[in-house]
Structures are given as structure tokens and as C-alpha cells.
Amino acid sequence: MSVDISAMMLAIFLPLFGAIAAFLLPRAAALIGLVALALTTGAVIWLAREVWQSGAVILPLGGWGAPLGIDLRADGLSVAMLALTSAVGLLVSVSALDALKGAGQSRQRQYFWPLWLLLLTGINGVYLSTDIFNLYVMIEVIALAAVGLTVLSGTRAAVQAGLEYMYASILGALLFLMGVGFVYLQLGRLDFAGLMDAEPTGALIAAVALMFVGLALKTALFPLHFWLPAAHANATAPASALLSGLVVKAALYIVLRLAQYMPFPSEALLTLVGMMGAGAVIWGGIQALRAERLKLLVAWSTVAQIGLIFVAFARAGELGLTESWKAAALLILAHGVAKAAMFLAAGRIKDEIGHDVIRDLDRSPIRPTLAQFTFALAAISLIGLPPSLGFIGKWALMEGAMASGYWHWVVVTMVGTLMSVAYFSRVFAGFLRFDRVRAPVGEHQGWALADAAPLTLAFAAIGLGLMAAPILSFLEIGYPFGVAP
Amino acid sequence: MTPDLIYGLTGIAVFGIGLVGALCVQERLRRVLALKLCSVGAGFVLVVGAWREPPEMPDPVPHALVITGIVVMVSATAVALALIRRLQTLEATDER
């Protein structure tokens, strides 16, 4: 009796089994984790090949089929997100080996791996799901594992931030659940296909609103971002990288999917979403300018970048979402890679220098050159300078906005870009200033293996920009949002 | 006046009360409770959606969903409470 295993099942079950094994055998957790990550990456590659060859694939779990059972579906967008997750995840895992190697960190080592693998299960599950209640359960898996990772260090600040995160997470999930309830009231089914072509009645509008607010809370869209900076800034570096690079993306992805299947929101509503995004860009920028610590600055930049993604999304114009989702998807990918690199680099800098107070970075005689270089590369992508993927995303955003005459979104993007230059240049000044150092500067300390993973990520963030055309055509497999007229 | 109407509105009211609590309350334990109220409210809406006029059987799917929701919520509550306990301990040691 041979077992037919589909790549989609593997993408979800491999991390799950990995988590179980890592939890059972704490001593071998790191090894199990890496193997599970590598295997999952393999499964995602397999799945990508399948999707590339034959378009979107569907797996009806239990053989029941959509309305009654739950289908898994993989199209270009979901595979791209899976690929982002496993690639970033694998590299972050490698760097976690180094980041958690301290003698006092055995506890963190022991729990990092099961939590992270459970998180991966949840994230992969989100990207393959086609059922809104299943999405609810998945975001709860993500939430619990993510909170566990947030408080991994066990400091008071981290626990405090983790608790706030937990409240926000639960509330967001419950709002989403209430939305699911309203969808059920109106339509009597919960799969994506059932949502399509539904008349936008009052109950359905309420459902969309509830789910959107819930997800906005989870993804920290201004003004619901209050929990994010502390949570991301106080976690240990690999956890921060995962939280900022991957976790918020899951909620963003659900927003994208809902927009795809739910009745098209009115222009006014989209503008409102864009305004929230613009608020995030500006408020996040201001706070990043004022932040005193490096990791806090990076966390605030996440708030701003999330806002930008929503701006990209909101500039739909006459074509509807057929084009604007691509800009959003590109920005999501770009931010995922670059932010993970940046948090890892920030963690390395903090480890080497011993603190991350931005004002005093230039007082340190130790200069972790490679980590600083990584940070700068990631910043280039986040600012949106060519040829990074962030630049391509911004290009797609502004092009669409300009073509449909939405100059306000162009202005918002430009303001956001300038602000990001301003706040990142604070950090660069700290890296490159030398006249405040008392001791001789120990520079260029050779190649630390720990820098390899973040550096790879940062180079990917830059280099992927040149591969935007294949990425875009891959994203369009299965035509998530229909073909442009 | 049928039960679904009465309890549906009850559920929404409970959800709203929980929402107020979640946004306004400062005490940590009470916030957890407020969130729990929200979840009960959402459960009400789903159970009400499943309800059919008595001779007919109710729709079992939402029931299963609510059971899942309850288990998920107790897990989340347990984690939140663990965080609260830990935070209290850390604060107490900091003050000493």
C-alpha cells in the first residue's frame, strides 16, 4: 500500500511533525528544526514546479469537496508566499543557530524550534487554505506560536509586549470569527468559491468589515498598530525577523484573498483603506525618526511599510484590483525578505556592540562591518532604491497610481520614501562616524558565519528586483484576480 | 419572536459588551474575560445561524465550528493568563 503524498500536505505536515519531534527531543531540536525546514523548502519547490507546469492545484481534503469539506488550493500567489516563507525561514533558522548559542540560552534554544515550526505550520496553512473558518483556526495557531516566540527572551519588556500582542491577536481573531459567523448567516457556506459573486447585502458588508478590522489588527495597520513596535523590538533577533518578515504577511495575505473573493469594495472604502495606509506611512516614519533604539526603529519602519502595502492595494482605480494587487504582492515579498535581513542584522549589531542605542552606535570601537553592510543593503530595499525588489514594488505602485491619476498616492509614496531615507540615515551616520570613539577601532573582523544568512537575505532583497518579471508572471498563475481587460 | 432572534441579539450584545471591555478595561485579568465574552458572542451568532424551526434538525457544521472556537479560545486564554502570571512575578521581583 503506497501512500499518495501531495506537496501541499507536506508543506503543512512536515513542519508539524518537525514541531512534534523538536518538542519531544529538546536536545536535538535544532537539528530537527533545520531538517524540517529543509524538507519543507523541498516540498514548496516541488509544489512550485507542479503549479508552474499545470497551473493552480486543488486538493479536496477528505475527498468531500468544497462546501462541505475543506479544499487546499495553490496558485501563483500562494506558492510565492510559501516560497518567501520557507526561504526566509530557512535562512533565519540558520542564523538562529548562532543567535541562540549562548550558555544562558538553553531554554530559548529548547523552545524556539517547536514554536517556530508550529508557526510555520500555521503560516503555510494560511497560504493554502480556501476556507474562512479554517483561516481563523490557522491565524490562532500563528498567534499562539508567535506570542511564544515574542516572549522567548523572558525579559519583563518582552513579556509585557507579548501580553499586549496576545490581547490584540485574540481580539483580531475574534473579530474575524464574528465575520465568519455573518458570512455563514448570509451564505450558508464558508469556502472562497461560495463567496464569489455574492450579492453585497448588509450582513456580508458587516462580515467584510469585521474581518478586515480583525486582520488590520493582526497586521498592525495604523491606527491598530499599537502592539507591534514593542513586540517586535523586544523579541530576540531571529524571532523578530520571523515576526516582522513573515507573521504579519499572513494576515496581509488573507486581506488580499478576501479582496479577491469578496464583492469588490466601493471606491470610498478603498480610499479609506489607503488613508489608513498613508497614516501608517507618516506616523510610522515619524516614530522611526524619534526612536532611540535600533530595533525599535526597525519595528516602526515595519508599521510604515505595512501602510505602504495598503496604499499599493488601495490605488486600484478603474481597473479594480486586477493590477494593484500585484504591486501589493511585490511589496509584501520585498518587505518580507528585507525586513528579516534587517532584524537579523540589527540583532547581530546589538550582540556585537552590546547595546542598540542609536545615538551611541558611533561611540563603540567595535564595528560589525558585515552586519552593518547587511543592514544598509536591507535599508536600500526598504527605502525602495533600485534595483531592489522594494523599488520594483514601489514602481508598480506609483505607475498604477499615476496612470489612474491618483496623485495623492504618489505623493504619499514619495513622502514615505523620503522619511525612510531620513530615519535610516540616522543609523548610517552611527555606522560611519568615527570621531567619537575613544579606543582604536577594531574594524573588519573578517567573515563571521553568523552574518552569512542575513547577508544572503539582503542580497536577495536587492537582486530579486532584477527578477521581477518572472516573479510577476509566476504570481499570475491561476490568475488570482482575473485578467486585466 | 423565535429563539434565534432573541439569542442572536443576545450574542451580538454580549459581543459588544466584550468589545467595550477589551478596549476600555485596564486590569489584565478583566481584559481576558472581556475577550472571552466576545468569543461567546461570536459563538451565539454561529449557533443561531445553525438553528432551524424545531421539528427540523439544526445544521451540525456551525456547531462543530463553535466547539473548535471554544477549544481555541481556552488555549489562547491559557497563554494569556500564563503571560499575566509571569509578568506579575517579574514585576514583583523588580520592585523588591
Place this chain on the structure above:
Amino acid sequence: MTDPLVIFDLLLALSIVALAVASLSVRDLFAMIVLFIVFGLLSALAWVRLSAPDVALAEAAIGTGVTGALLLKTLHHLRFVAGGQGLRAGSGGTSMAPAAPVPVPVPVGVILANAAFCGLITLGLAVAFLGAPSAGPGFDALVADAMPDSGVAHPVTGVLLNFRAYDTLMEVVVLLAAVVAVWQIERGLSDAPAPVMGEVWQGFARLALPAIVVIGTYLLWVGAEAPGGAFQGGAVLAAVGLLLLLTRAYVPRPAHRGIARGAFVLGTAAFALVALLVASGGRVAFEYPLEHAKTLILLIEGMVTLSIAVTLAALFHGREPVALPKGGRDDT
């Protein structure tokens, strides 16, 4: 039509709402928890009225019972930590100072604005609810058609363990994530020793334990045909764990960690393995062969019940058992 029942429904609904408000507004935290437990039980009653006995059972056992126990345990901890070594400082159970350090009070204006905002949302939701079709479309027909192929007779169990088994697996994963997270969060020895409950309590526990085990197993078994099932049964069995922990008939030891870990993952692992392994001969994952469906479902349910029971008890206990310092106190 059935006027007395409508009056009963109305009264029940009113008391549920009133209890919700009361539990949020009562000053004392202990009273808050008690009111919440009453609220939960009345909600369960309401769900019985809505012909959802499974949900009612789950809510009563897990949503109210276990949650209430968790809340009480946390309150005990908070009061102990806040009140230094003794619990005697205050006047006991009913009027202690708030456990957490008093936070900056929120301005009344903000509260009012928030309340008004939530009120508006609630109003909007109510309007949307009234506009939605009552007893609208659902899965009724689909489930009725598929039930013969599900391997069980009780529709809710069919949905949970067959039609939407994937959701249920993930739900068990959520529980697993919770217990991993809780073990990660709390560490070291407990700050608050377990309360001493007295001989009557011990006697009661001795009497109740076997009864609860029987009830829990019965609930699990009956799930295939009637209301009940893995979650309800698991919750009842978890009560055994709670009793054992509270009576200190069982004290977790570091040596038990391995077993505990195994018990936590048992349900998830068994469920996931079965789900994967049935995928052969043209079947996909989670598609049980009809002739073995009932066996497989019962197997999964049994494992999951065990896991749920142990996990819920562990969530109550809260921390990974650690070695006791010499001459130290109990770790509960």
C-alpha cells in the same frame, strides 16, 4: 405559539446580558470570575435551547469549567504575589485590592468615546443580523447526504472528525501550541503554593475521581451517536487532572516531563499520521476508507481525548515541572 418558552428565552437572554455587564463592572475580581462562570453556564443553557447540546456541553466543560479554573488559579497567583507572602492581608475572598499594580486610569471621556464607538458597531451588527436571512442556507442537505459515508452516526462528530477533520486537527495543534507556549512562558517554581483544601475535599476527590473517569469515557464513547465526543470527554477527564493536582495526589516531577510531552503530542501525531496514511489508492489525505472509518475515527478520538485531558490539566498547572530545591515547598 409557545409563549412560556418565549418568556423563558427572554428572561434567560436578559440574565445573560446582565451577567456579562455585571462581570465586567463588578469591582472585585473574584466576584467577576464567579459571575462569569454563571454567565457561561447560562449561555450553555441558551445553546441547549437552540438545540445545540454538543456546543452546550463543550462550553460548560471547557469554556466555563476549565476557563474558570484557569482564571481562579491566576487570581490566586496574582493575589499571592501582590500581597507578599500571605493571603491574610486583605479581608479574604471578596474585597481585595486589585491584583495588578493600579494602572493609570483611563480618562472618562476616552471610555465614553470607546463605549459609544462599540455601541455603534454593535448596533450596526444588530441591524446586519436582522437583515440576514433567518434559518438561511446551510450545510443541512450536504451533511445529510454525506452522513452515511462518514462512519459515525452523530452529525457533529461527523463534521468534526470527517468532513472538517482538517480544522479539528489544527484545533488540536492550537492546544499543543498553547501548552508549548505556556511551558515556555512560565518557568521555575511556582510563586504561590497550592491552597490547602482540607479533609472533606480530599474525601470528595476520592469519591469523585472514578465517577469522573467513567463519565469522561462515556462522553467520548457516546460521541459517535449522540452529543459528546473527544473535546467534551477530554475536558471532563481534565477535571480528574485538576482534582489530582489540587489534592496533591499527584505532584508533577521533572522525571514526568517526557511522558507529559508525549501525551501532549499524542493526539496531534496520531491524527496527522492517520490523515496522511489513509491517502493511498486514489484517496486523498483525511479520506478514511469507509469500512474502517468508524474504527479510525474512534482511534483518533481516543488519542485526542487523552491529549486534551493531559493538555488542559497542564495548562492549569501552568509550568514545566522542575526539580524541587532541597527542603523547598511543593511545586503545584
Place this chain on the structure above:
Amino acid sequence: MLDLIAAFFIASGTVFFVAGTVGLLRFPDIFCRLHALTKADGLGLALIALGVGLLAGTPGEIFRIALVWSALAVASATCSHLVARYALRSGMEGRDD
């Protein structure tokens, strides 16, 4: 006839419950309240269980009702004891409002 007797039992059980609840609300301190509650509820529950048991059709149902009653009786007694014990130990002697 059986119905009438059952109704009588249930009604009187309800009266006890109401009395117990009034006691809970009106009595001055925790011990008096416990007294009212346990006495009234124990009897009230027994009467109601009896009434419902008379109405029940099968022996199985009767058995289950009896089981519920006995479980509740034991649990409520233990609970009351625990509450009283806790109150006594934490020094709540006199009036408590």
C-alpha cells in the same frame, strides 16, 4: 395523576430554590447565606429530581437523573464546606457586606 404529583414536586422544589435565593440575598454574613443556600438547594434539588424522575420514561433516564442528583449533592456539600472553611480561616467572622 403521575403528572400532577410530578408537577407538585417540581413546584415545591422551586419554592425551596426561591427561598434559598432570597436567603442568599438577604442574610447578613457568609455563614448564614451558606446555610440558606445549602439547606434550601439540597432539598429543592431533591424534590425537582424526584418530580422529573417521575416524568421520565425509561429506567435508564431515571438512573441518570439519580446520578446527577447524587453528584450534585456531593459536590454542593463539598463546595459549601470549602467556602465556609476558607471564610473561617481568613478571619471573616462577623458581618460582611
Place this chain on the structure above:
Amino acid sequence: MMDAPLLPLFILLTSLLASPVLFALPERAARLRTAINLGMAALKVMLVAWLSLKVAQGVIYDLRFEVLPGLEFKLQADPLAILFIALSAVLWLITTVYSVGYLEHGPHRARFFGFFSLCVAATVGIAMSGNLFTFLLFYELLTLATYPLVIHCGNAEALRAGRTYLIYTLAGGLVLLLGTLGLWVLAGTTDFVPGGVLTDAAAQNPLAAQLLFVVLIGALGVKAALFPLHAWLPIAMVAPAPVSALLHAVAVVKAGAFGIMRVVYEVFGIETAQALGMTAPLAALAGVTIIYGSLKAITQDDIKKRLAYSTVSQVSYITLGVALASPIAAVGALAHLIHQGLMKITMFMAAGNLAEGLGVKKVSQMDGVGRAMPGTMLAFSLAALGMIGLPPLAGFVSKWYLAQGGLEAGQGWVIALLLGSSLLNAVYFLPMLHRAWFRDGAADAGAPARPRIGWMLAAPPVTTAVLVLVAGGFANAPFSPLEWTRFIVDIEYLE
């Protein structure tokens, strides 16, 4: 001869690939670093020579791949590109020699040369960009690569200057992005095509085209230091001398000027630009900048600042030549691109030598330096005289063509402007020469009478000074800058 279609890419890669290697080298490996630097620079010069030959023979190089649907990354090697590449390749070699000498014992050399290489790669990329999108890519890369060079000293002053520089240039880059997008939306392509791509769009929507012109010129004007966007340039003088030399002669300022050329000639097309009525204001702006820069230069005492303001003035000659919209003026503009580069790099390296050898940083300290450092000062003097426009030096040639172009275009005021500017040039350069050669050195100079500076510092300015002489004297020889510019102008004006 062999045919190598990837030749432009190789030229780009010689410096692009050198950069990470240089970063990775440990600080101590000075010899290896120097070898890589010089080897790559020499290789590049050879490849460029080969490329120019092929292009002169009419071979067309065109490398492209799609980045976004319809939007290409495109490298091309047209004669205009060759002109700029040749300038940067030759001057990179010379500046590299100079930098090796200049930074012999300085800190952070790995970083310096890494970014230095990257900077040249960006310049070469700018030169070979086949469309505005690619141009934008390299334009931003140039900004990023020069920033660490500008603040190389790492003190508060350098960082302040660096911040100003970054804000100006990145804001300019952002505006350029806006312009590129506008072009993309308006014309559906961003390709550089002789004669322009906007003829139809400009006819349909002249206002939008005019706006686009302003946006693009504004964006490029930041780097080209057009008045009033020039403020960063004098401040950026805190950079080490070779960086200043590179910034002024090849990289940043020239990238801006080169971009203006591309935009006017190959995005709008000279006729369309004229039809839109945009050339005259541009010419006027260039004129204002020329005079303003010269006037400011007179008042500066700091040598490098005086040179910086001189650059502000001189680079606008190029813009002026472009904006005059006459073929002969265009020849002047293109020739000046090269000539100004040669002259200015000479002067900056000489100024660097003065600071290194004698500690002289101000004009008022220059008394008698000619006798202390005759070679350096001879080079300086040649370049200065060239700037003023003394025949037969390089500056004269370009000014001559500009003036003729002005006449041809019927713009008599240009003659007056050029004369005035030359006069002002004389006013701020001649006193320096006077002090250097005809005044006795002050006793308090403190430095030894004949400071010893290495050949790596001494030779480069002399070499470039010789090139200044050659470019002017043999202006009509084949493959001279002037001849090459005629070749280009034929292409641009034939369309």
C-alpha cells in the same frame, strides 16, 4: 577582430565585480588591493578602447532583459556613451593611482576602494544606459556609492555634509523616478532614441510634456549642480581629495550633465524640446548658473571650495551647449564634458597634493607654493589657464565651439556670457597662480621647502595636465574628443 556582443557588460563588470572583492579583502592586504584596483582599471581602459573601435566601425551593442512587463534593463553602447565611458575609464585609472598614494596609511581602505569601484561601475552604467529606467538604476547606485566616500573621514562635519548630500541627491533621485514613471505613462517607453520618443505625446498634450521636462531637468539638475540646486556641491568638499576629483570630473556632476544631454537629445528630441519652448529657459538657467558660480568662486578662500564653485559654473557650459539647440554648440558641450573633466581633475589632485605636502588649504596660504612643488603647480596652472580659455588649451576649444553655436542659433548674448565668464575665471584663478609663482613663501609655512610626496601623488595631475594640452592641441586628430563629438552630433541632429 573578434566579435563580443557582451562587451558592454564586461566593461560594467570590471568594476562591479571588483567591488565586492575589494570589500572582502582584509585591511592589511594593501598590495593585493592595489594590484586588483590597477589591474581592473587598466583592463577597463583596454576594453573601452576596443569597444570604441567597434562602435566607430558601426557595430551596435544592445543588451537587454525584461524587469517588468515591457520595462527593460537595457545597456547600449552608442557614441555618446563611448565618450563618457572613455572619460571615466581613463580618469578612473589615473584617480586610482592617485587614491592609492593618497590613502597609503589612511583608515578604512577596503571600504573606500570597494565603494570607489562601485562608484565607477555606476558611472559606466549611467553612460551605457539604453533607457531612462536603466539610467535611474545606476543614478541611484551612484548616489549610494558616493555617500560613504563623501563621509569617509567619519567626523561630524563630514557626516553633516554627507547628510546634505544624501538628502539632495536622493530627493533628486525620487523626482527622477517620478519623471521616469511619467515618461513611461506618457510615452509607453523609456528608451533613449535619437530624435526623442515624445514627439507624438508632446503634440497631443504639450502641458504634460512641459511638466515632464521640468521634472526631469529638475531631477538631473541636482547632480548637475544647476542653480539653485547646487548647494550640496561646495559642502561635499569635506571628502578626501581623490573623491572630490572624481565627483567633479567624472562621476556625480557629470552624470547629471550627461543625463540632461540624454533627456534633451534622446527623450524629448531637440526639435520637440524646442517646440515645447523649453530650451530657452534652460539656456537662461545655465547662463545664470555660470555667472553665479563664478561670482561665488571669487569670494572663497578655501581652495577646494573655490574649485567647487568653479565646477558649478563650468558644468553649466555643457547644459548651455545642449540648450542652445545648435549642432555646433552641441559639439562644444560634448567636448566640454571631456575637457572640463580633465582640467578639473587636475586641479583637484593638485589641490590635494598641496594639502598633503604643504598643508596648504587656503588661497591665502598659497604664497610661493610653486617653487615648493613645481610639478604639481605647473599642472595646476595649465588646467587653470585652460579653464579660463587660453588657446590652445582644451578649455579654449569648447568655448570656441559654444560661442560659434550661440551665433549660429542667433543668440548673441552667449558671446557676452562666455566673455564675462572667462573674465571671472581669470579673476579667481589668476591670483592663485600669481601667489603660487610670484610671491615668496611665507616663513610660517612650516613645511619643508621641498616636500616629498610619492610618485603616485605627483604623477597623476601631471598626466592629466598633459592630456589637457593634448586634447586642445590635437583637437582635430582622429579619436580626439572633439572628433568623436562631431560623430555624435551628426547622429543626434540627423534624426
